[in-house]
Amino acid sequence: MLRNALTLTAAVAALLTPVLSSDPARADDYPSRPIEVIATFGAGGGADLMARQFARLAEPHLRVAMPVVNVSGASGNAGLTRVLTNPADGYTVGTLIALSVSSWASGLGTAKPDDFVYVAMMQNSPSMLYVSKNSPFKTYEEFAAHAKANPGKLRVATSGYGTQDDITLKYLGSQGVPVTNVPFARPSERYASPIGGHTDAIYEEPGDVAQFLKSGDLRPIVVFDKQRHPSFPDVPASAELGLDIGDLPNFRTLAVPAGTPPERVQKLHEAAAKVLASPEWKTFCADTFTCVDTLVTPDQAKEEVKAFYETVKGYLDRFATKTVGQTPG
């Protein structure tokens, strides 16, 4: 038993060593060792693709390796906890996306917008409502008219309750377009459901369903934004239809813990700016409909994140009575 215990201790110790011994590098030669990029969602998702593209394109500028590690779970909060518990020395960068911020607003996790410094606003995209190619609804007006006539009969596939998706549908409900929220935790099942005819529409950002848009399996009917999306000039913006719900964008930032030395944040920001300006990134963001037009400074990014947090909190308070205790269906 004793020998066994020793073996165990040795095994755990061997594993802990590289984690615990983070050697504080001198500020002047930063970065002098690999920078860990934490993708806060699983392989293949939007945050993961962003982290991998960024790491690949930023490596030549920072001249160190940038391994991407997926730490998924709890709406990205598992990975963000990892970012916050690592030393604030600029050697750990995490993806921080709108979904995680709205999860804080709904009471999940312990992080707050002020716990992070936002290196850069990498991607931004509005969400849209899509129907399948065989859907009888050609326009949002037809969809809304049917929903008005048949309250709750139209089913919209979303990512869950208490999310931006849910808020938007509740807003539509408050505007006389009552639809049923059908949450799918797995993106693949969410996309399959309208295509297979099991739900009537799906709420998602265009980049995540790009292949279905290209193949024509899904058809956008409204973009939830103040103006039309340049890639979808024929799809009306919610503002044109008199819907005041264009303030829930899906942004993706890169973040480091608050307290990271400003000159290191600046170096990371400069590298991110070069990445954003590169033709490879421009192709990537055009393919995923997530291009950010103007470079956002870390301070501006923090303001945007805080404003988003307050917006979500405001909506959640507004629809609170309908969220608590609601049972599916």
Place this chain on the structure above:
Amino acid sequence: MDILANLAGGFAGALDPYNFVFLVSGLMLGVVAGALPGISFVNAMAIALPFTYLLPPVTAMSFLGGIYVGGVFGGSISSILINIPGTPASLPSCWDGYPMTRKGLSSRALSIAITASAFGGLASALLLTFGAPPFASFALKFDQPEFFAATILGLVSVIAIAKDAPLMSALSMFLGLLIGTVGVDPMYGMPRLTLGVPDLESGINFTVVMIGLFAIGEVVDLICKRAGGGRSITTKPGKQVGLSDLWRVKSSILRGTGLGCTIGVIPGAGATVGAVIAYSVEKQACGKGDRFGTGMEEGLAAPEAAKNATTGTAMIPLLTLGIPGSAATAIMLAAMLIHGLNPGPLLFTSNTTLVYTIFASMLIANLLMIVAAMGVARVFSTLMRVPPAILGAFIIVLSVVGAYGVRNNLFDVYVCLAFGIVGYFMKRTNFPPAPLVVGVILGPLCERYFLTSLANYEGNMAVFFTRPISGTILALSAIFLAWSMWPAVKPLLRRPPNDPTHGDPAAKEPPRRVLKA
């Protein structure tokens, strides 16, 4: 024959020396990773993913396909040789595979497993090549109620296959379901049973539980019993199987293949569910069900065939619809997206060569697997001669690394060690751990499918029974449950209640199996 011409082009692509080398190395890597307890093929694919960005798309997909095919089989090597499943899908291979090793038939068990797996994989890859579009529309017919019914069948199967008292298995499975509810709930985002520990918000990962219960629990038990010297298991190489032996289990292989191909196409189900259901169906179908668990070749061949038969068909929703059904196919999707390939119907017209090269690679990988797996299995067989203390230490190191690698989370290592202690006591008290693991895997899926079904069908419970596919699967589950509970219920019905002369039924009819290892 457009498809054959395309396939010929695909074979030319797959056999291109550069692609071929990567296919073979992926295959070897997959078999080894699968065979190492704690390291699954999903880990191996995730580790290989950044590397594939540097390769041309066709080579990258061959490489990942090789790891996938090899890894799904590889897990069985450690299941059969040391009773520790290398991957969750190899859990059922322990049940009759390891007893064969105990009888000194390890080589025989391995060659049956390899040929059954290769057959299942090959059949599945052929289905992928020739039947992808119709199978894809079949997959789309499945909605949440059908997924729910399939997970119920999986849960019931685990009771039906119980070698131990079915009630104990049911209890173990419910414990697993309870563990599966830990974390933030998938619908409302409410933390459940997290005890205020932030790390528990992400839930308890089933691979971590499995590594703890089986690998660490088994090793602790092994070392406590035989600390120091001696061989862990004295095994004779055993007779190699000939074609005539395989012919005897042909129906088991065919049944397993059929089930595996069907289950593989359902998003979310995958190799583990396929193998568990195939084992329980086989136990009923082959007529020797009462001797399952003692080293029956049928009980090994069916789940082996089923497990690899999911590999080809799991690629169908990925390639035709862009919908990954499992963690492994999600990694393939990531690789394709990074290379600018959008899986979906357009892929077949815009990248015909690539698609058919993937098909050809899957076919070749399954054939080559026989050779590759035999080689790796031979090396692993020598591990049997390593003293248990050294082998045990090695397995514990791998388990800790594997538990960490699942989500790159140190907390998972503590969870794994805790389940190791639980696993040791379960082994000592003869409490079956396998149903618990299946409960942890299927519980969260089952819950999500149930809730989403209700949300989608106006909270109407009848939907599970009135939809034809889901109703049929649920009826099958009910029959399975009745069949498996009957031996436990029968004596209670026959005997008048409170009869002191008969006593405890468990004492009278000891179905207890010999303590393993």
